[in-house]
Amino acid sequence: MTMPDPAPTTLDRADSRLHHDDSLTGAVHAFVARMRTGDLGILPVAIGLVVITVVFTALNPVFVAPANLVNLLFDCATVGFIALGVVCVLMLGEIDLAIGSMSGLASAIVGVLWIQAGLPIGIAIIAAIAVGAVMGLVYALLLVHLGMPSFVSTLAGLLALLGMQLYILGSTGSINLPYASGFVHFGQLMVMPAWVAYILALVPGVAMLVTKLRVARRRRAAGLAAGSLTLLIIRVAITTVALVAAVWYLNLGRGVPWIFGLFVAAVVALDYALKRTKWGRSMFAIGGNREAARRAGINIRRITITAFMLCSSLAAVGGVLGAARLASASRQAGTGDVNLNAIAAAVIGGTSLFGGRGSAWSALLGILVIQAISNGLTLLNLSSSLRYMITGAVLAIAVIVDSLARASRQTHGRG
Amino acid sequence: MAEATGGRPQAGEVLLRLTGISKNFGAVQALTDIELEVRAGEVVALVGDNGAGKSTLIKILAGVHPQSAGRIEFMGREVTIDNPAAALSMGIATVFQDLALCENLDVVANLFLGHEMNPWQLDEVAMEVRAWTLLQELAARIPSVREPVASLSGGQRQTVAIARSLLLDPKIIMLDEPTAALGVAQTAEVLNLIERVRDRGLGVIVISHNMEDVRAVADRIVVLRLGRNNGEFTAEASNEDLVAAITGATENAVSRRSARHAARHPASEASA
Numbered sequence: 110m111t112m113p114d115p116a117p118t119t120l121d122r123a124d125s126r127l128h129h130d131d132s133l134t135g136a137v138h139a140f141v142a143r144m145r146t147g148d149l150g151i152l153p154v155a156i157g158l159v160v161i162t163v164v165f166t167a168l169n170p171v172f173v174a175p176a177n178l179v180n181l182l183f184d185c186a187t188v189g190f191i192a193l194g195v196v197c198v199l200m201l202g203e204i205d206l207a208i209g210s211m212s213g214l215a216s217a218i219v220g221v222l223w224i225q226a227g228l229p230i231g232i233a234i235i236a237a238i239a240v241g242a243v244m245g246l247v248y249a250l251l252l253v254h255l256g257m258p259s260f261v262s263t264l265a266g267l268l269a270l271l272g273m274q275l276y277i278l279g280s281t282g283s284i285n286l287p288y289a290s291g292f293v294h295f296g297q298l299m300v301m302p303a304w305v306a307y308i309l310a311l312v313p314g315v316a317m318l319v320t321k322l323r324v325a326r327r328r329r330a331a332g333l334a335a336g337s338l339t340l341l342i343i344r345v346a347i348t349t350v351a352l353v354a355a356v357w358y359l360n361l362g363r364g365v366p367w368i369f370g371l372f373v374a375a376v377v378a379l380d381y382a383l384k385r386t387k388w389g390r391s392m393f394a395i396g397g398n399r400e401a402a403r404r405a406g407i408n409i410r411r412i413t414i415t416a417f418m419l420c421s422s423l424a425a426v427g428g429v430l431g432a433a434r435l436a437s438a439s440r441q442a443g444t445g446d447v448n449l450n451a452i453a454a455a456v457i458g459g460t461s462l463f464g465g466r467g468s469a470w471s472a473l474l475g476i477l478v479i480q481a482i483s484n485g486l487t488l489l490n491l492s493s494s495l496r497y498m499i500t501g502a503v504l505a506i507a508v509i510v511d512s513l514a515r516a517s518r519q520t521h522g523r524g
Numbered sequence: 525m526a527e528a529t530g531g532r533p534q535a536g537e538v539l540l541r542l543t544g545i546s547k548n549f550g551a552v553q554a555l556t557d558i559e560l561e562v563r564a565g566e567v568v569a570l571v572g573d574n575g576a577g578k579s580t581l582i583k584i585l586a587g588v589h590p591q592s593a594g595r596i597e598f599m600g601r602e603v604t605i606d607n608p609a610a611a612l613s614m615g616i617a618t619v620f621q622d623l624a625l626c627e628n629l630d631v632v633a634n635l636f637l638g639h640e641m642n643p644w645q646l647d648e649v650a651m652e653v654r655a656w657t658l659l660q661e662l663a664a665r666i667p668s669v670r671e672p673v674a675s676l677s678g679g680q681r682q683t684v685a686i687a688r689s690l691l692l693d694p695k696i697i698m699l700d701e702p703t704a705a706l707g708v709a710q711t712a713e714v715l716n717l718i719e720r721v722r723d724r725g726l727g728v729i730v731i732s733h734n735m736e737d738v739r740a741v742a743d744r745i746v747v748l749r750l751g752r753n754n755g756e757f758t759a760e761a762s763n764e765d766l767v768a769a770i771t772g773a774t775e776n777a778v779s780r781r782s783a784r785h786a787a788r789h790p791a792s793e794a795s796a
């Protein structure tokens with residue numbers, strides 16, 4: 110060996126070719142380098158949100174008013190839940206086109222069982238979600254046993270579920286839910302008390318600090334490099350300040366909706382499952398290289414089944430929340446642009462259509478973009494025809510960014 | 525000078541015995557009536573020309589394809605290996621010719637794929653430490669185990685695939701052209717490694733087109749030709765015999781080439 114290694118400090122930094130710079134400028138350089146190779150992360154959507162906010166505020170200042178933003182968050186949760194499910198199937202490189210119909214059917218089930226049959230609301234909700242789980246199971250079984258492509262089976266599901274929704278709603282076509290019920294309150298009115306919202310705003314920063322410090326201690330004990338403390342503190346500080354500021358601003362209006370809190374909690378849970386569990390690792394592996402995942406001994410069928418069941422169940426949850434939000438279960442629920450908005454949200458947020466790349470947070474970021482556009486256009490009194498066209502264009506842009514980023518990652522050897 | 529179907533160099537327990545293994549892909553008869561035996565503490569080299577069926581045989585044992593006919597006995601019991609998980613849990617580890625890595629995942633994730641530590645809260649620190657230890661054993665030159673595998677060189681990927689096969693403490697390791705993309709030092713390390721795992725009592729099946737490497741480590745050399753057994757040799761077998769078994773003729777491209785070479789440089793060919 111001709112080139113002696115520098116005194117190896119830690120196990121993972123022994124190689125002389127590896128750049129590591131723990132300073133702030135080092136972190137910035139690493140970030141820029143990642144972007145250039147097509148590892149875009151949340152940057153496009155962050156830029157998109159800023160642009161949207163600036164444009165709509167310039168056209169109508171009401172857009173950034175606290176009251177409007179609170180409404181926007183109320184609207185995010187329903188399609189947001191559906192988008193969260195879409196992330197699961199996209200991760201495998203599959204698709205579920207029946208999510209809109211599924212959410213519509215779920216809202217109809219809640220209406221029929223709760224109002225018409227007089228069952229407790231809890232039972233009605235569980236039944237709706239169970240139907241979602243069963244539908245997901247059906248698509249998955251058709252895929253893994255018969256090799257039926259998911260876009261075909263779910264396209265069939267789209268029609269069948271829509272038919273079922275119309276069938277169980279019967280000739281009236283619409284069931285009104287009582288405004289005075291806690292269920293509708295949850296969808297329309299319930300906001301967190303200010304102190305709860307502030308405490309919840311502090312939780313991410315504290316959690317980040319505690320877990321990262323614990324990991325750093327374990328890494329040092331194991332002889333691995335532990336990353337910079339300054340950088341961690343800066344990140345924690347930025348997160349906390351941003352969240353507290355957001356809560357303060359929303360509290361100028363009605364406050365932070367519980368329904369949005371529920372959605373964020375689901376995002377956090379799915380994020381944990383995808384990043385920190387064996388199940389999530391298998392999802393990424395199957396989306397990245399199905400055959401390699403199979404040869405590593407991963408049970409592809411089981412993972413595929415869980416992904417589709419999760420997707421349809423989350424679509425059902427979205428439908429249930431939609432019923433609460435609108436205080437009705439109608440023929441229109443889940444139709445129109447719901448399907449596309451949910452898929453677009455996941456893709457805009459950075460989950461790849463090609464599988465193996467994405468995150469639960471993309472559902473949150475993507476739905477914020479979609480709802481912001483829809484809300485902004487409504488404030489401008491634009492008709493839904495224009496809204497559809499603009500949302501379609503945004504989806505096209507997101508897919509183009511995804512494709513270009515993928516090509517760039519491939520030429521830069523980053524999968 | 526050794527002859528076909530030569531003796532058994534090592535007296536160990538028979539780990540794996542294949543009888544009458546056949547495999548067809550539609551109209552293509554990839555393997556016909558293959559016999560193979562692997563003992564504990566033995567390195568068996570599988571050689572043969574391109575398309576001879578070596579990888580297909582390995583894949584049957586790894587559970588990638590089921591065999592069309594024939595018996596597989598593992599540790600004295602007849603077994604069916606119908607999926608890769610079954611092969612892995614029996615203790616059959618494989619380095620595939622195409623490596624079978626997930627390019628979107630980093631090195632640690634690939635090493636532990638399907639066998640992560642602590643399934644409900646992945647233990648990244650412990651996995652990373654184990655990854656570095658394994659890779660150092662292989663003298664791997666990998667700058668970072670937290671980069672996606674897509675960014676590694678061919679040889680680095682091969683090292684990752686080899687390291688992965690060692691992770692689960694297998695009874696048999698099958699390596700399909702493990703040194704094809706490796707540098708000088710890394711090839712030597714892999715050959716050393718093969719000897720080390722043999723000395724630990726594992727059975728090793730290694731496929732290689734490099735006769736020098738094959739002779740260096742193999743206890744027995746099994747030749748496949750057009751999907752059939754075509755002789756078994758010891759490491760001392762002469763080059764002509766091996767080449768003849770591989771190509772199926774004493775008069776072949778390799779012998780003609782070396783004859784031409786000998787005519788031009790009479791001295792250098794005296795001992796081959």
Ligand SMILES: Nc1ncnc2c1ncn2[C@@H]1O[C@H](COP(=O)(O)OP(=O)(O)OP(=O)(O)O)[C@@H](O)[C@H]1O
Pocket residue numbers: 549552554572573574575576577578579580581621
């Ligand atoms: N999945 C498959 N489908 C159809 N035919 C296949 C398949 N896999 C292998 N074959 C055929 O089986 C034969 C043996 O292929 P195999 O990959 O086992 O060869 P090999 O000995 O490993 O060759 P090499 O030295 O080039 O790697 C070839 O004729 C090949 O075309």
Ligand SMILES: [Mg+2]
Pocket residue numbers: 578579580621700
């Ligand atoms: Mg081969």
